[in-house]
Amino acid sequence: MTADSSPPPPSPGSALPAGSRVALAGASGLIGSALARSLERDGHTVVRLVRRPPRGPGEVRWDPAGGSVDTAGLAGCAAVVNLAAAGVGSRRWTESYKRLIRDSRVRGTTTLARAAAALDEPPRVFVNGSAMGYYGDTGDRAVDETAPPGEGFLPSVCVEWEAAADPAREAGIRTVLARTGLVVARSGGAWGRLFPLFRAGLGGRLGSGRQYWSYISLHDEVAALRFALDTGSLSGPVNLTAPNPLTNAEITRAMGRVLHRPALVPTPEALLRVALGEMAGDILVSQRVLPAKLLDAGFHFAFPGIEEALRAALRPAD
DSSP, X not given: OOTTTOOOOOOSSOOSOTTOEEEEESTXXXXXXXXXXXXXXXXXXXXXXXXXXXXXXXEEEEETTTTEEOHHHHXXXXXXXXXXXXXTTSSOOOHHHHXXXXXXXXXXXXXXXXXXXXXXXXXXXXXXXXXXXXXXXXXXXXXXXXXXXXXXXXXXXXXXHHHTTHHHHHTTOEEEEEEEOEEEOSSXXXXXXXXXXXXXTOOOOBTTSOSEEOEEEHHHHHHHHHHHHHOTTOOEEEEESOSSOEEHHHHHHHHHHHHTOOOOOOBOHHHHHHHHGGGHHHXXXXXXXXXXXXXXXXXXXXXXXXXXXXXXXXXXXX
């Protein structure tokens, strides 16, 4: 068992009975695969939504772009979790890829929210992925779930993404919008690219380094999703970020300490913009996001500090 994916402690107001069926879209991704392992270790059955023909009873066919899903396979599911989306940092942001980023989120969410709402016995809870990109550039200002959306491409995508879950909410299904921060993990996501650079001695701040990065360990990301599934008082937007956001410069210095490598090679903003195009703005933006709802509901972060999160991500499997 890895520190990143070990199950969280039991939470109050449990919404998932023992041995529940949980439908999961995005089960092959960084977060989805860790969530599936956590649920299965606790005796739940994970029904994976796949785009290809199903290979067994544990899979259900869906076509998010076409708006169809095998609703018979969702019958009896106590929860539906949607984490499926095209990666924001997977490619340079051409106009066609920006459409894919938007459509993969909005169409997939619409498909699942409508399917859940139409079931004879709807699920108890619908958890839909979202992102702290909702807030745009907050500068030095700390924001929680009450803050309005920011301006720009990613905030507009997040607004549409979250609104696409309305059919589930309007059907009376408790709906949670998980606004995830930067996930600290050994592979995948932002840190999957940063770790090799720092190990090679090529790490350093990005741009000015003054921009805030709101991070969360993979362990705490999975634990927070489990907490959202199990806590009946949680609904609407919920920030999945550690309680103490840090600047990029502070985080890169911590990475240097943990990896015993210098963090002296800054990447100028101009170079980032040339190399990454419009996507560079997502790296250089400052987002100081606080998990107010999680903390108010009693969630406990296992790895709240950046060095703790980094060491947890690097810890070998048991």
